[in-house]
Amino acid sequence: MSLVKKYPKEVKQILSKYPPEQKRSAVMPLLYLAQREEGYVNKAAMQDIAKIVDITETDVAAIVGFYTLYHDEKAGKYRMQVCTDLPCALRGAEQFMESLCGNLGIKVGETTPDGEVTLEAVTCLAACDKAPMFQIQGPDGIKYHENMTVDKTLELVHTLKNAIGGRK
């Protein structure tokens, strides 16, 4: 189903933010919308968006490729993005990440066998005073988790998985 048909209200609301002759500005919020369900932007969605804002599909793909929060491939339902950048690393983020990998049994960039959580290392998330920290990019957007420990994180992972189980 096309984006406009699936989310008529949201598309309209997004377009209303920008001058009518500058529809192209809506491409980024529309990509978030397209990514909502599957966690990545598929080709059909790119075509859709191209049509809505009157640019080419290639133009849309070029934007997806530039920004790290858009994905053109399926991964885990939840992307756990741990900041391992300099300030966090000075506060133990790398050890945190290592321990997390060990406990989840996956390497950075990999997804848990049940396909739920993909572990990623990312650059600064503007929470340097609350390291170790990560964000979770999932169907409901992006959520920060700060001052984390490995135990707290594993608990969270457990909750996320159960939540999914419940929904199923």
Next chain:
Amino acid sequence: MSKQVTLTIDGKQATVPDGTYVADAAKMVGIDIPVFCHHPKLEPVGMCRMCLVEIGRPMRDRATGQFVMENGAPKIQFMPKLETACTNKVEDGMVVMTQSNKAVEGQRGTVEFLLTSHPLDCPVCDKGGECPLQNLTMEHGPGKSRFIYDEKLHLDKMVPLGELIYLDRERCIQCARCIRFQSDIAGDSVIGFDERGRSTQIISLSDPGFDSVFSGNTSDICPVGALTTADFRFGARPWELDAQASICTQCPVGCNTTLNTRREAKSGGDVVVKRVMPRQNEEVNEIWLCDKGRFAYHYAESKKRLTKPQIRKDGKLARASWDAATKLAADNFLKAKKDFVILASGRLSNEDLFNLKTLSDHSEGKAYLYSNMAGGELTSLVGVGAGTNFGKMGAGTAIVVVASDLYEEAPIWYLRVKQAAQRGATLIVLNPRETKLDKYASFVVRYAYGDEAKAVNDLGKKSKISDAFLKAENAVVLYGSEGLGVSGSASVASACAKLLHDNERVGKPNNGLIGVWERANDQGAWEIGFNSEEDLAKVLKGKSVYIVGADPVADDPKLAKALEGAEFVAVQDVMETATTEIADVVLPAQAFTEREGTLTSGERRVQRFYPAVPVTGDAKADFSITSQIARHMGVILEGTSISAVFDILSDSVKSFEGLNYAVLAEVKPQWPIVGRGDMYYGGTTYENTQGMGVHLSAAAGRGEKVSISRVEKEAAPRPKENELLAVPVTKLYDRGTTVMPAELLHERIGEATIALHPDAAQNLGVEAGQTVNVSFNGVSAEAVVKLDDTISVGVALLPRSMGIAIREPVAVKVKA
């Protein structure tokens, strides 16, 4: 004249127009500042950092605004950092140093950075020998790499962006020239960058890949070997190639080209054309070429080329001597008297057509132009006037495009009209369905197929659109053949000519009428006195026919039938065709690559082309064959020297007055400077050294009295209840005899299609992609359904030259 600015570059004084960028100003005075991303046809972006120079500006006193003086001259303040010459505009008193230690060091650094990720595979690279990166590395780069070779990034080396253009990801230096050309100049934003940083890569997601008819140009302006054409890839080394000036024969634009040739073992030791390159003519095609012009040259080397004259004996064609073949033709033409008919196409040169027309004038025969369009006598009357140049049009000029999909019919005109509109010209598009040009138009008028002339006449009546049209000082009208046959075309042409004439927009530069003809030299034929004919079958039936450069048997079953009943048929062509198969005499003609001649473009510019490869077999130039036939008929025509034919032509046809081959070969300085040793600047487009051509005069421009009368067209056919009105439209890539031998284009040519409104398709119970049967007037053919919601429900679009013989609007039955 615009304000001039004087600055000093490397101690040399330069006076250039205000607004010029330093990199271009340097070029104007013969100083080379190396560039990769900068291109004189593109807006500057300052990305590649190759053109780093030191720039000093006269210091001003902040309080008074006056120059601060030092030793009697303004004190020059240099910036602490190097600046990019491509993004800084010239200023009075500016001092630029391109060769200072600091600048040289900066340029060297940029080359070194570029080379860290470059594969250095020049020995196997198609660009080697004409590569800006290679050349600028030799000139400005370090001799040794400090980047560890084994740590180089390895990427895909053969990525088809489409079937026409291949990308080598390792060689790409991310200058974005190709992307910017496609989005800013071509208006087809179908390639772009994926990822970012060092991972930045070119991609195309369009379907088909790199879906633009201008894609080949990106390989010309690519400063490395990243973009190559599928046609030339691994075809030859640039230094092995000879170059000869030519003119593209695929459409009426008349793009100036250079044919690159080579003698090679692969082709049996023959000299063959390896590629077609654009040749600069800022008044015609600038430095661009469409993909049809670039890739559809292969017919000249087709296996089906005719090499010997043939005469039908016992029902079969058999080799004959030139004398016997031409004598047989001449005898039959003489015998036919008034029933001698010449049918010639606009694929022929001015000289060929002139000899043919003279032959018909001096015998009792008639000569027809093989064309579905009319109105060429009007373009000859009202112009466009000499001096017309789309490249100079902008605010103050109205451009009207009627019944034409310029992108498909004449791509370079599309590009030039689009750019004129972007510079401020008032563009008015009148067409029954959406075309790519609509996006750039000030006004778009939709009319029903059949109401073309009325739509044009309405421009003469008071309205917002006519106000805008009349407010512009100059006006050019381009009319095409969208949905039209000869009768409809005559009607719309007369309406356009009358509109222009009534409002005195004729005969002057940037004023007048342009026919978007089907063939390269249709305009020349009209100037020489040819006419098109609506009912060709009628005029061919039972006659002795001399067909030159046309294939009516393949094009139209009606004409095939008419020719079956002809008394005698002589066919003169470069290739075997369906028409040569039914001929009594076949006369092999030279391809345009093998001979010289002139063509008259739709803008009424006469341009020369030159022989680039040796003649195939015993083929002769068309004008010469005609002369030989004429001699047997007792008519003396020049048959040896083509320039002499042209001289006679210019003495006989008023609009050609004063022209000769020497004048046509003249060139004048052009901007930007391209194609010399410095490919890094303008790309690999060739410099024009063999002639830019000359405009014909128009009757209105010569002060002759011109009167235009409206031509009414025949009523359009009325489809019955179970029928649709099918109209012919033009596709760039069609199954024309000069296109099909280019196998590379077959995917783009595709199948015969029929475009229907979605509701019409629903009524018929058919879907997009489904094959249907289309029948009319005894023609029955298959076509694949395409949906187009910009046409009306009762209409179907049938592309010409795709295997379905449609010459004019007809009522058709469509069956699943």
Next chain:
Amino acid sequence: MAHILLRHRDIPDINTLNVYKKNGGLAAFKNAVTKMQPNEVTDVVKNSGLRGRGGAGFPTGMKWSFIDNKSWPHYVVANADESEPGTFKDREIMEGNPFQFLEGLAIASYAVGANASYIYLRGEFWELAAFLDEKIAEMEADGYLGEKLFGTDYSLKIYTHLGAGAYICGEETALLESLEGKRGQPRVRPPFPPSVGLYGKPTIINNVETFTNVPPIMTNGADWYKSMGTADSAGVKIFSLSGRVRKPGNYELPFGTTFRELIYTYGGGVQDSRSVKAIMPAGASSSLILVDDEKILDTKMDYATVRTIGGDLGSASVIVIDDTVSIDWIVNKTIHFFRHESCGKCTTCREGTYWMSHLTERIHDGHGSTADVDLLLNVAKQMQGKCLCALGEFSTMAVVTGIERFRKDFDKAVKA
């Protein structure tokens, strides 16, 4: 002293419209719109000495006065793309004291005649954007945003716009490209945004913290503001303190506060009571300041003084590095950051950060040689002054100052 910017630390629930208004909020905006000419507003800001808080420190009022009044419409854009490693102040402002930021943005919009303004938030601030949308809606409902405000002819709409993970979009022209729905790559300047900005129209772009300073300046006057801070750097600044300190966090302090006060008085000193080895005062874009002398810590933090010890204050994101850390690791970390964030537009940065990352990695992994260290320094210097925007230039800072000031660490790394 009560906070001027981080007022939520003093006043509970100031992130609700009622509480904000009760504490004098939005009066400055209403006063400006109903009683002042736009240029008078700009003059007050100009006189206050307020400088941009995004890092460059450009005088704010002067920037506003550059708006091109021959071209319309005008736009104001809030740069909330806070992405510099070590910077986390704008997020706290927007979460804790959102109305003061929005009011500052509104006042700026009035001052330059913008009827539509955008807040460009980094994509990760997803929840924050939704939160701000609510606050904007409340202001609209209460008549502080929308058509014909306070019975005047002035109208203003504020919109949020989320980025999607690109540090470069903090660069103002890259931000504009991104806001226009393109790849966030910097434009060639000039022209500068006050003449050619968003959609090609005159645009003022300021940092979140900069806008947040505006309401108190309008309320209390330029002289009041100038009375804080130093001659060169007026007013207060939020210092984001991170790294090896006991109490990392945001500290709102007057310019001129010393590093020592920040690190020891407010930050609780260095973890494990180690000593400070180096300071990066402006996040990953900083020079590495060598703290080989205790006196360095007594340097006042203002734009001019930090320069005297070989650094720049920038966004005042103070990363503290103690003596357990080897600088070659720091440099490897920053270079990988810049390589990841390089937009790829200009050769120098695209290829330079890529090349440097190979070298820093090799050195840090112990596979490097002295020649590699020299080459790294040379490559960094070869980049300097030749990049299209500041990102590429900043990528070299830690490399050059790291090698020049902490050469021993590198020598040790290549020997090991």
